[in-house]
Amino acid sequence: MDELAKELKVEIFTFCDNASKKGGSLSITGTFENWTAKEFPADFPDFCIAIRIRLPRTLPVVLCQLLILNPDGDLMLKPLDLKVTAPVWTAVVTNRNVKLPKEGTYRAVLYADKQVVASLPLFIKCAPVPGEVLEGHLN
Numbered sequence: 001m002d003e004l005a006k007e008l009k010v011e012i013f014t015f016c017d018n019a020s021k022k023g024g025s026l027s028i029t030g031t032f033e034n035w036t037a038k039e040f041p042a043d044f045p046d047f048c049i050a051i052r053i054r055l056p057r058t059l060p061v062v063l064c065q066l067l068i069l070n071p072d073g074d075l076m077l078k079p080l081d082l083k084v085t086a087p088v089w090t091a092v093v094t095n096r097n098v099k100l101p102k103e104g105t106y107r108a109v110l111y112a113d114k115q116v117v118a119s120l121p122l123f124i125k126c127a128p129v130p131g132e133v134l135e136g137h138l139n
Helices: 003-007
Strands: 009-022 025-032 032-037 042-044 047-054 061-069 082-083 086-096 098-100 103-113 115-126
Touching: 009 086, 009 103, 009 115, 025 042, 025 047, 032 042, 061 086
Parallel strands: 032 115
Antiparallel strands: 009 025, 009 047, 042 098, 047 086, 061 082, 061 103, 103 115
């Protein structure tokens, strides 16, 4: 593992219903890793990815990239370049009406200096029984 990956600390990296930043505070509502759709393709409603990264003062700036991948490992959305500044950096990435072609394990992956520093699964499933559709998140 290279020095950057050892020193950079990803303290929060989560899918959530909503998140906001105000001053030095990061507020997160409804974290999840599962979602059930009635059928596919499906429209995934609004969701956020909340991120909090801590850097040592010796690394004042690190360039990161956030990727959202489908179950085949292909990009779902355009990669997002992030300029992370020390000592503590927070971000809220909001996504709206993302098309999900099929069920499976989707993934948010955070890179720093071309190395994976965090990876987050999102398990997407089809409702098991018609008429008993559970919309939203399952935990």
